[in-house]
Each structure stands twice: as C-alpha cells, then as structure tokens.
Amino acid sequence: MKSNTIVKDAAEYVFNLFKDKLPGDYVYHNYNHTAETAKACKKLSKSYNLTSRDYEVLMLAAIFHDTGYITTYENHEEESVKFMKEYLTGNYSDEDISEIESLILSTKYRTVPDGSLQEILHDADYINLGNKSFDHRADLLRIEWERILQKTYTEEEWAQIQLQFLLDTQFKTEEAVLNYNEQKEMNILKQRAKIDKFTKESDKDKSKAKPVKDGRGIETLYRSVYDYHISLTSIADNKANMMISINTIIISIVITLFGTGFTFSSQSEFASVRFVFPMAFLLLTSLLAVVFAILSARPNVTTKEKYELSKKDSSILFFGNFAQLQLREFVDKIKELKQQKDELYESMSIDIYYLGSVLIRKYNFLSWSYNIFMFGMVICAVGFVIIMLFSY
Structure with a gap:
C-alpha cells in the first residue's frame, strides 16, 4: 500500500478526514478500523493473482468504505461512495470509480458478496471475528452504540447479540x-x-426467590390485609351509625321544640324567639352531619357492565362484580383463577385496592360529618352563652 502513490495519498486523505470531522464517540468505526481492513485486504489478496488495477481498486474501496460515518450512521455506505467520488473524480477513470462504488456498497450488512474482490473486502471488514481481540473490539462497538444510537444492553443481551453475529457472519x-x-x-x-x-x-436467583413466591408468606400477607381492611370498614360503619343516631335525636328534639312554640321567657316577644337562631343552626349542622354519615355508610356496588368492560381493573372476587353473572359463568371464572396463580393474586390485589378506595371514601365522609357536628355544637353553645349573658 505504501508503494502505491494513489493508495498512499488516499489513505492520508481519509486519515485527515477522520481526524478533522469524525466525532470522538466513534470508538469502533474510525481510522483504526479502516487501516485494519486495508491491511487485511492486502494479506488476503496475496493468495489471489490480482492485477495491479484490481488490487488498487480493492485497496481504495477498503480505505473509503467507512468514511460515510462522518455524516450518518444508518446507510453510511452511500455517503462513503460520495466521499470516494469527490476525491477520485477527475483523477481516476469512471469505470474504476464504478467498480469501487460496487465494492463499498457490498459492505452493507447481510449483502452477499459477488466476485473475488467483494469477498476479500467482506472478510477483511469482519476480520475481527477471527481474532483474539474480538471481545475488545466488541466492547468498543457497544460503547459506540450507547453514545451515538442510545442503545443499551445488559451483559447477557450483549453476549446474545455477539453470538448471533458470529453465527450469522x-x-x-x-x-x-x-x-x-x-x-x-x-x-x-x-x-x-x-x-x-x-x-x-438467573436460575439460581429464581430458585432463591421461589420459596418466597410460592410459600405461605404471600398468602399470610393477603389474609392480613383483608382482615385489616374489614376491621377498618367495621370501625367506619360503627362511627357512621353513632353519628346518625346522635344527630337524628338532636334533629327530632329541635323539630319538636319548634313545633310546640317553645318559650323560655314571658317578658317580651323577642324573648320567646331569642334561642331560635342557635337552635336553627344546630338543626342545620346536625342535618348535614347525618347526610355525610349516611353517605359514608351507604354501600357502593359496581355493576356487571363495569366488570365486563374493564376486566383488568376489576376483580371477580368482589360481590358487586359477580352479583349479576350467571352461576356457571361465575364458577368458570373462579376455575380459571385457581389454575392461574398469578392472575389469582392479581385479582386479590385489585380487590384490596378497591376495598382501600371504599375506605378512603368512608373516612372522608366521616371526617366531614364529625367536623360539621363539632362546628355546629360549638357555635350553638357559644350562641346560647352570648344570649344568656345579654339577657341578664
């Protein structure tokens, strides 16, 4: 290569081209790979009786075959042809330039070489497959893909890719x-x-994790969570019932007093109605507290249509989802769950999620009920105190 002026000048041109324009992220497809390919072409071509013209065309193709990486990663071969033509046009015959173009395009991945020159260039381009430095060069390619193509792989995935590449080439x-x-x-x-x-x-890790997955621990977890949710639901319902009972009694007493035309004084007309405002406020707040307590205790049952339209978001284990199903349809779905443990656990998880959603709703309404009741009692008591102070 050094004795051929055209090849030598082309190699120097490509070296400067890569040095000035190729980004540093190209740690594999750089001038080092180009020089190795050209060197391999020279070595492999010795067993062929190539003419000086064929040898020169082969070496020029090897030197220019990766120059397209300067402008693009995908389909870089066409760009390499442009760089080659830009350099050789006017100084080289059109027939030879066309031959070099065919050689460069033959380096496309999975392209079947046609003729001895293309076969030599093909083997030279992939010479690393048969070298001890294969792992080293593969690691450089992996870094290049990560930096330029944003493709990342695990160690196992990369080993699979390299094995398949070795088998395919x-x-x-x-x-x-x-x-x-x-x-x-x-x-x-x-x-x-x-x-x-x-x-x-990987198998070792799975075997270690298997007892946790298939043991009783996960069943205990679900049982405990179910018991916990049921206990909280029972507590919420008891609190709601208590608020309903207390406030309905207060409402009944206030309405009875208003209905009998109560009076606490005979001095004036104002005296007989001076307690109306705090009592009316107590009546209103008690009514609101009862409404929120009832909303907390009121059942919220989903329908069969919801279950059918959104199976992944509903659980067949919840009575609101299967209440309107036919008996055989329900039994068949339970059989499917028993045969597929992952789906059974998923269905139980969905059921627990919706139990939690119901609890959140219950306790939100309860919180409003208690707050309103407390606010009403405080305002009513303060009102009575103020009226009594001004009365005396």
Whole structure:
C-alpha cells in the first residue's frame, strides 16, 4: 500500500478526514478500523493473482468504505461512495470509480458478496471475528452504540447479540477460512460460555426467590390485609351509625321544640324567639352531619357492565362484580383463577385496592360529618352563652 502513490495519498486523505470531522464517540468505526481492513485486504489478496488495477481498486474501496460515518450512521455506505467520488473524480477513470462504488456498497450488512474482490473486502471488514481481540473490539462497538444510537444492553443481551453475529457472519475466502475460522469458533464458544453463566446465575436467583413466591408468606400477607381492611370498614360503619343516631335525636328534639312554640321567657316577644337562631343552626349542622354519615355508610356496588368492560381493573372476587353473572359463568371464572396463580393474586390485589378506595371514601365522609357536628355544637353553645349573658 505504501508503494502505491494513489493508495498512499488516499489513505492520508481519509486519515485527515477522520481526524478533522469524525466525532470522538466513534470508538469502533474510525481510522483504526479502516487501516485494519486495508491491511487485511492486502494479506488476503496475496493468495489471489490480482492485477495491479484490481488490487488498487480493492485497496481504495477498503480505505473509503467507512468514511460515510462522518455524516450518518444508518446507510453510511452511500455517503462513503460520495466521499470516494469527490476525491477520485477527475483523477481516476469512471469505470474504476464504478467498480469501487460496487465494492463499498457490498459492505452493507447481510449483502452477499459477488466476485473475488467483494469477498476479500467482506472478510477483511469482519476480520475481527477471527481474532483474539474480538471481545475488545466488541466492547468498543457497544460503547459506540450507547453514545451515538442510545442503545443499551445488559451483559447477557450483549453476549446474545455477539453470538448471533458470529453465527450469522461467514468468511467467504479460502484464506480467511483457513487462517481465522479456528479463532472464530473459539470466540463463539466464549460467547456461549458467557450466556450459560448468566443463565445459571438467573436460575439460581429464581430458585432463591421461589420459596418466597410460592410459600405461605404471600398468602399470610393477603389474609392480613383483608382482615385489616374489614376491621377498618367495621370501625367506619360503627362511627357512621353513632353519628346518625346522635344527630337524628338532636334533629327530632329541635323539630319538636319548634313545633310546640317553645318559650323560655314571658317578658317580651323577642324573648320567646331569642334561642331560635342557635337552635336553627344546630338543626342545620346536625342535618348535614347525618347526610355525610349516611353517605359514608351507604354501600357502593359496581355493576356487571363495569366488570365486563374493564376486566383488568376489576376483580371477580368482589360481590358487586359477580352479583349479576350467571352461576356457571361465575364458577368458570373462579376455575380459571385457581389454575392461574398469578392472575389469582392479581385479582386479590385489585380487590384490596378497591376495598382501600371504599375506605378512603368512608373516612372522608366521616371526617366531614364529625367536623360539621363539632362546628355546629360549638357555635350553638357559644350562641346560647352570648344570649344568656345579654339577657341578664
């Protein structure tokens, strides 16, 4: 290559091109890879009786085949052709430029080489598959993909990709098969060993986690949560019943007093109605407290239509969802749950979620009921005190 002026000048041109315009994130597809490809072309071509013209065309194609990475990552081969033509047009024959273009385009992944020159360039481009430095070069490619394409992989995923790449890519020339296939097979075995190691570690982790998943711990968890929710529901209902009882008694007394035309004094007309305002306020707040207590205790049953329209968000275990189902339909769905433990746990989780939602609703209404009752009692008591003070 050094003795050929055209090839030497082209190599220097591409070196400067990469140095000035190729981003530093290209740690694999850089001039180092280009030089290795050209060097491999020179070595592989020795077993062929190439003419000086064929050799020159091959070397120029190897030098320019990755220059397109300067402008684009995907379909860079077409851009490489543009760089090649820009450099050679006017100084090289059109026929030879066309041949170099065909060689560059043949380096596209999964393109089947046509002819000896394309086969040599193909094997030279993938010469790392048969080298001991395969893992090192693969790591550089992985970094390049992460930096430029934002593609990230786990160690196992990357080993799978590299194994598949080794299996899919075959050397085409006899020289490459004889000199590099043995190391390529060793690289295949190394990748396979990595995958087996990751698989064993994964199975080991699963076996450790299995007793927790299939043991009684998870069933105890669900049982405890159900008991806890039921206890809270019972407490909320008892509190609501208490508020309903107290406030209905107060409402009955106040209405009775108003109905009998009560009076606490015979001195004037104002004296007989001076307690109307605090009593009326107590009546109103007691009524509101009862309403919120009733809303808290009132059942909220979902319908069959909701269950059918949104199965992933409803649980067949909740009576509001299966109440309108036919008996056989309900039994069949329970059978399905018993056969699929994950779905059974998921259904129980959904049921617990909606129990929690009902509890939140109950306690929100209860909170309003108690606050209103307390506010009404305080205002009524203060009103009575003020009236009594001004009366004397």
